[in-house]
Amino acid sequence: MDNYYDRKEVSNSDLTELKNLLHPHIQYGDREQAFRFGTLVDALITEPGRVNLYQRTVDGVPYTEDEFRHAQEMQRSLRLEARRDPLLRAVLEQAETQRQMVNRGQRFEYGGFPFALDTRCKWDWYLGGAGFGGDLKTTFAASEREFLEAVDFFDWDRSRAWYMDIAHSRRDFIYGISKRNGLVFKRFITRDDPTYRRGREKYEELAFQYWLFNLN
Numbered sequence: 001m002d003n004y005y006d007r008k009e010v011s012n013s014d015l016t017e018l019k020n021l022l023h024p025h026i027q028y029g030d031r032e033q034a035f036r037f038g039t040l041v042d043a044l045i046t047e048p049g050r051v052n053l054y055q056r057t058v059d060g061v062p063y064t065e066d067e068f069r070h071a072q073e074m075q076r077s078l079r080l081e082a083r084r085d086p087l088l089r090a091v092l093e094q095a096e097t098q099r100q101m102v103n104r105g106q107r108f109e110y111g112g113f114p115f116a117l118d119t120r121c122k123w124d125w126y127l128g129g130a131g132f133g134g135d136l137k138t139t140f141a142a143s144e145r146e147f148l149e150a151v152d153f154f155d156w157d158r159s160r161a162w163y164m165d166i167a168h169s170r171r172d173f174i175y176g177i178s179k180r181n182g183l184v185f186k187r188f189i190t191r192d193d194p195t196y197r198r199g200r201e202k203y204e205e206l207a208f209q210y211w212l213f214n215l216n
Helices: 012-022 031-046 065-082 086-094 144-153 156-167 194-213
Strands: 096-110 113-127 132-139 171-178 184-190
Touching (some): 031 065, 065 086, 096 156, 132 156, 144 171, 156 171, 156 194
Antiparallel strands (some): 096 113
């Protein structure tokens, strides 16, 4: 049984929870429903063993026929995009899915102050031979501009910088599938590009706050 979420190391999700606690904001749309549907799409693409196609369940949780049909249409969109995108094709054919990583005593610095945390992450896709991986997202974005805005708004840049630094990787990527029109968007990230730098700034501040809250 997967005990990833019972582990004590700090994850990007822990930073998100802390941010929501410190800076509560209005939620747009049904967050729980969005997470539920994202779980279905993620499972179909990266963990099909969790899916029962006949009973329309993921880990025993039932979904409607419409939800399943929509998720499978998005999965087909990704497969069609892979015919045109060599990296995505390699990812779907070769990447290890749901790969867990732990970094003990990871060093951080915020405002010139050094500190350390035990950290963890769980990759949607990881290409071990290449030393980098990436993330799969479902999104309401219907255009490239909206997708790039979502990368910042939902802190996907923070997530990718967090993962890159745990793995000491120099590259990363996000593939997003639109729930509205099935388009597949992509964002390639390299260390020290603007997306990485913005994401790192976000996580360093939250990691420092997490460290302060857990001094005792």
